[in-house]
Amino acid sequence: xxxxxxxxxxxxxxxxxxxxxxxxxxxxxxxxxxxxxxxxxxxxxxxxxxxxxxxxxxxxxxxxxxxxxxxxxxxxxxxxxxxxxxxxxxxxxxxxxxxxxxxxxxxxxxxxxxxxxxxxxxxxxxxxxxxxxxxxxxxxxxxxxxxxxxxxxxxxxxxxxxxxxxxxxxxxxxxxxxxxxxxxxxxxxxxxxxx
Amino acid sequence: xxxxxxxxxxxxxxxxxxxxxxxxxxxxxxxxxxxxxxxxxxxxxxxxxxxxxxxxxxxxxxxxxxxxxxxxxxxxxxxxxxxxxxxxxxxxxxxxxxxxxxxxxxxxxxxxxxxxxxxxxxxxxxxxxxxxxxxxxxxxxxxxxxxxxxxxxxxxxxxxxxxxxxxxxxxxxxxxxxxxxxxxxxxxxxxxxxxxxxxxxxxxxxxxxxxxxxxxxxxxxxxxxxxxxxxxxxxxxxxxxxxxxxxxxxxxxxxxxxxxxxxxxxxxxxxxxxxxxxxxxxxxxxxxxxxxxxxxxxxxxxxxxxxxxxxxxxxxxxxxxxxxxxxxxxxxxxxxxxxxxxxxxxxxxxxxxxxxxxxxxxxxxxxxxxxxxxxxxxxxxxxxxxxxxxxxxxxxxx
Amino acid sequence: xxxxxxxxxxxxxxxxxxxxxxxxxxxxxxxxxxxxxxxxxxxxxxxxxxxxxxxxxxxxxxxxxxxxxxxxxxxxxxxxxxxxxxxxxxxxxxxxxxxxxxxxxxxxxxxxxxxxxxxxxxxxxxxxxxxxxxxxxxxxxxxxxxxxxxxxxxxxxxxxxxx
Numbered sequence: 001x002x003x004x005x006x007x008x009x010x011x012x013x014x015x016x017x018x019x020x021x022x023x024x025x026x027x028x029x030x031x032x033x034x035x036x037x038x039x040x041x042x043x044x045x046x047x048x049x050x051x052x053x054x055x056x057x058x059x060x061x062x063x064x065x066x067x068x069x070x071x072x073x074x075x076x077x078x079x080x081x082x083x084x085x086x087x088x089x090x091x092x093x094x095x096x097x098x099x100x101x102x103x104x105x106x107x108x109x110x111x112x113x114x115x116x117x118x119x120x121x122x123x124x125x126x127x128x129x130x131x132x133x134x135x136x137x138x139x140x141x142x143x144x145x146x147x148x149x150x151x152x153x154x155x156x157x158x159x160x161x162x163x164x165x166x167x168x169x170x171x172x173x174x175x176x177x178x179x180x181x182x183x184x185x186x187x188x189x190x191x192x193x194x195x
Numbered sequence: 196x197x198x199x200x201x202x203x204x205x206x207x208x209x210x211x212x213x214x215x216x217x218x219x220x221x222x223x224x225x226x227x228x229x230x231x232x233x234x235x236x237x238x239x240x241x242x243x244x245x246x247x248x249x250x251x252x253x254x255x256x257x258x259x260x261x262x263x264x265x266x267x268x269x270x271x272x273x274x275x276x277x278x279x280x281x282x283x284x285x286x287x288x289x290x291x292x293x294x295x296x297x298x299x300x301x302x303x304x305x306x307x308x309x310x311x312x313x314x315x316x317x318x319x320x321x322x323x324x325x326x327x328x329x330x331x332x333x334x335x336x337x338x339x340x341x342x343x344x345x346x347x348x349x350x351x352x353x354x355x356x357x358x359x360x361x362x363x364x365x366x367x368x369x370x371x372x373x374x375x376x377x378x379x380x381x382x383x384x385x386x387x388x389x390x391x392x393x394x395x396x397x398x399x400x401x402x403x404x405x406x407x408x409x410x411x412x413x414x415x416x417x418x419x420x421x422x423x424x425x426x427x428x429x430x431x432x433x434x435x436x437x438x439x440x441x442x443x444x445x446x447x448x449x450x451x452x453x454x455x456x457x458x459x460x461x462x463x464x465x466x467x468x469x470x471x472x473x474x475x476x477x478x479x480x481x482x483x484x485x486x487x488x489x490x491x492x493x494x495x496x497x498x499x500x501x502x503x504x505x506x507x508x509x510x511x512x513x514x515x516x517x518x519x520x521x522x523x524x525x526x527x528x529x530x531x532x533x534x535x536x537x538x539x540x541x542x543x544x545x546x547x548x549x550x551x552x553x554x555x556x557x558x559x560x561x562x563x564x565x566x567x568x569x570x571x572x573x574x575x576x577x578x579x580x581x582x583x584x585x586x587x588x589x590x591x592x593x
Numbered sequence: 594x595x596x597x598x599x600x601x602x603x604x605x606x607x608x609x610x611x612x613x614x615x616x617x618x619x620x621x622x623x624x625x626x627x628x629x630x631x632x633x634x635x636x637x638x639x640x641x642x643x644x645x646x647x648x649x650x651x652x653x654x655x656x657x658x659x660x661x662x663x664x665x666x667x668x669x670x671x672x673x674x675x676x677x678x679x680x681x682x683x684x685x686x687x688x689x690x691x692x693x694x695x696x697x698x699x700x701x702x703x704x705x706x707x708x709x710x711x712x713x714x715x716x717x718x719x720x721x722x723x724x725x726x727x728x729x730x731x732x733x734x735x736x737x738x739x740x741x742x743x744x745x746x747x748x749x750x751x752x753x754x755x756x
Contacts, residue, residue, distance in 0.1 A: 003442045006435055040285045041526045067414055070527075070555040072540055079544070087540065087553075089527060093414065096435060100527065120417030123563040131249075146245040146592060147707070148672045155250055155706055162247075162254055164706025214673065215680055217625055217655035221632070222673060243673045244629055247707035262702060269630035315633065334640035341637075352726050353630055589629050592670075 006096075013097035018044055021063060021099065029056060036102075043089075045100040053103050054112040057088070061117065065090035065099060068114065071124035073132040077158040082106040084134055088114075105134060113139040131156035206230055210574075214243045218323055218578035221588035223562065225581070229574065237569035239562050244592040252552040256518030257283055258358055260549060265353045267554060268590040270312040271532045273304045273344075276357035278530035279552075281438055282539040283359045285526045289488060296484040297361035298440050303374070303477040304347070304356070305439075305530075306470040310381075311340050312533035313463045313470075316585055320460055321392060323578040324401055329392055336384050339377050346373060359519075360494055361487030374478055381471055389464050402457035406568045406580045409454060416567060417560035420535025421466070422584055425451045425458035432531040444473050459583040466533075493519050518547040534558045534585050556590035610746075617661070617687060618743040619649040621736070624660035626680065628667025631694040634726040635666045643729040648736065657683040662739075663716075664732075668696035669709045681716045689743070691735055692718045695725045 022044050026033050032052040036045050048056055069089040077083040088101045103111050113136040115122040125136045126145040133154040136142060144151060153160055161167035213224040222243035228236040248267055252260040264279045265272045284290050318333030341351040346367055348354035356363050392398055408418075410426040423430055431448040433441040449465035451458035487494050495514055496507040513519075523545040529538040535557025542551040561584040568580055623645075627635055638645045639653060654660040657680045669677060681690070692712045695701035698721040700710035712718060719742075722735045 003434075003437075007437060007442060010436060040288060040524055041528060043527060045525075068417065069536075070538055070540065070553070072551075072553040072555075074542055074551045074553075089538075089540070093430070098527075100525075118417070119415050119567075120560050120563070123559060144242075146242045148242075151671070155247065160250075160706075162250060162705050166706070166710075215626065215655075215676055222628060243670060243676070244668070245670050245672065245707050246629075246668055246703050247705040248703075250707075251703060251705050266630055266702075269633060315636075319636075331641050334637060335642065338637070338640065338642050351728060352634060 010096045013092065013095050014042060014044075016095075017092075017097040017099055021060075021097070022046065024063075025056070025059065028059065032056075043098045043100050045102060047102050047104055050103050050105040050109040050111040053088075053101075054114065056101060057090075057114050057117065060090050060099065060101075064092040064095055065097070067091040067093045068118040068121055069098070071121055071128060073128035073134060073156065075132060075156065075158045082109070084109075084132055086111055086128060086134060107133060110135045110137040112137050115139060130154070133157070207235065212577070218581065220319065220323075220582055220586055222592075223581070223586065223588060225565065225569070225577070227569070227574070227577070232573045232575070234569050234572055234574060234577065237566050239565045241559075241562060241588065241591050244588045246589070246593065248593045249552055249554065252549055254548065256547050257521060257549065258518060260552065261357055261359075262353075262355045264552075264554075265355050266589060267593055268532055268534065268537070268556065268558065268587050269353065270315055270587055271308055271534070271537075272353050273301075273308040273356060274530060274532045274537065276355060277301050277305055277439065278528065278532070278537050278539050279541075280357045280359050281530065282526050282528035282541050283521060285528055286521050286524055286541065286543055287359070287493070288522075289360065289490070289493070292488055292490070293361055294485040294488065295482050296366075297486050297488075299477050299481050300362055300366055300486070301357065302439050302441065302444070303474055303481070304344075306473045306477070307340050307343065307374075307377075309470050309533050310467050310474075311337050313467050316463055316533070316582075317388065317392070317460065320579070320582040323582040324398065326392070326395075326398070329388060332384070332388055332391070336381065339380070343373050343377060346370070358487060358494070360490065361485070363487075365486040371478060371481065374474070378471060378474055378478070382468075385464065385467055385471075393461055393464070399457065401576070401579060402460065402583075403453075403455060405456040405572060405576055406459075406583060407453065407455045408564075408568065412567065413454075413564075416564040418535065418564055419557050419560075420531070420533070420585075421459060421462050422535065422561055422564070424449065425462055426454040427452050430536075432529050432536050436529060438528070438530060444476050446473050456579055456583045459585075520545060520547050529555070532557060534561065534587065534590070537590075554590070554593060556593065558584075558586045558588075558590045562586045562591050614744050614746055618740040621648075621650050621662045621689070621740070621743075622660050623650055623653050623662045623664050624657055624680070624684065625653050625655050626663050626665055626677075628665070628669065628673070629696070631666035631697070631726045634729055635664060635693065635732070638729045638732055643733065645733065645736065648733075648740065650736070657681075658685055660684060661687065662689050662691060662736075664691045664693050665697040665712045665716075665718075666693040666726075668701060668703060669712050669715065670707050671709070674709060674715055677712070677715055689719045689739060690716055691720045691722065691732075691739065693722045693732060693735075694727055695723055697721075698723065701725060 032049050034047045069091050072087045074085045082104050084105050086103045091098045113125055128134055129142055130144040130146050208229045210227045210229055214222040224240040226238045227234050248263050251263050261276050264275045268275055314333040314337045318330040321329035345351050348356040410428050413423050413426050429448050429450045434448055446469045449462050451462050491510045496510055500507040501511045521543045523543055525542045527540045529536045538555030540553040541549055544550040692698045697712045700708050720735045720739050722731055724731050
């Protein structure tokens, strides 16, 4: 027969997060946090500004959100300014509630690194730096992780061409050396995003 | 005292292992600081397989992106597909309209894929610890499952068989027969493997007590999957946040208490047994019906209709030309891959392509946990420990 | 006398040459250069069903000094390029390269900043195998093709190629 106990437990935890934790969070961090209506996965989400990240993370840890699930980056260029967002998913274990904290930041903002609280955050923060260019304050080892160390540019930004440095090949090389000459004028994958 | 400390420090040697190395299970560089044969510090360096999958997915339509998602954790292709499709289906809001046949088939194929992944783990793990026979036995058993995949999806590996809304095409007519034949022979072979490996005194000697980890440390390092279940925690996404009807299946989640390398390998045998149980139940319950959702805005209409009905033609045109649009929003959906919690965080801006597809790969955290697991052991244990955390570098580097 | 030890190879040297080519072709020891998904299919190649050892590839060596054939199985990414070059240069002649799979041949489905569009941008390739991933049957076909051509001395095994 179906084992619905866990589903009910997750639903109860979600209810608790929505009714108790989120309002308390918004109350405590009055001008620095703002709630966004949750979308289809029913995980409550709040926007905060980069300076208050460490405070919010410690506050949540005190209330049982002891597991950091993931640190992700996103780029909303050109739709929005500030263009970047660093997204943290926290989970209460074993109570199962989840919350998503989204830090809106520009290129210059330096959110605090949480790797001294959750050692696993060191690697994804390096990845966010590598792919988006967002630096994290007090990070023990902020180097590129996915691209070679001397790579220029931050690939996952929306204004970085899909083909990277090769995207310029068509323009600079004479036709005989240009391996892509035959494909001139064919619809490119990267014409949608600004070159 | 100060002088002996100084000379002691100077005895450290830095050794760079990989990225081309038989024991690193792929392209991994580990920089070890050795004092004699003992590892004092280990720094994993990844990125040698960075394929830009997340950026590529931003330029592919929602259905096309299932092809690149396959190639991340290439030992769990169907699982990656299903996770991605479930996340997009959540964004579309069609999760409860997926036909039952598609859901049960997804579970069945995911569990078979899980068995293939565990067999590779046991086979290559044995190879790293010096045993050649498990490699041949595991890969031979695995070939039977790959035959099933070839009959169903057309490809042994990277099939990209899932679509948003169900399966790409229906299961073949003899599906129940071929899966049934496999399920008849598998338990005996797994028992043979168990007898071969887990009772072997050399294996026990090498693995008991190696790379021990506690539950708090594992949670802090972001470990999930078997890396966490050997510490006594029973976290399994299929039980905690069920999807695809997993709450209807009767299976246990094996947990061990010691947290060492022996547990890591022994738990895999139990997990294969549980997967076989789920496969039996799914096979018995496989209903007839549609294999994909009945929504012309998402799924191509049958070709005969396209030639007769104007609406079908327009739907076909729109879907082939630019794919369907997904309403704006974000979703985080996790599935249980053989390596742990595989999470898909997808942001849509209302268009026909994902705006941002972030994949939370469990092997990423497992690889960086090596910095905690390796120190204190001999260099000779390194291969076993790296194999034990089950890294797959397509997922670590994406 | 000049017949036997002639300039373009008299009777003795051509027979010895033929024998050497036959022995090269029948004892190709591949290098374990598995990168991504194709590496798993390459592992299936050593497994009992497809068994590459039947044609002389008994041992897959990890050290490039001891291997003859570099099967590049998987996508070659930016960080890995110097490693691939170094491993190829360390191999002793005669050496051959097989680009296994679409990603190694031309970059495959990944036409982006991170993947080198074909391993032949970096090292010379003798046989290309299409597929994503190619079935082990396809790889066996490619190896057989390579063996036939080695017997005819067609790819010289890195001896005349600029590094």
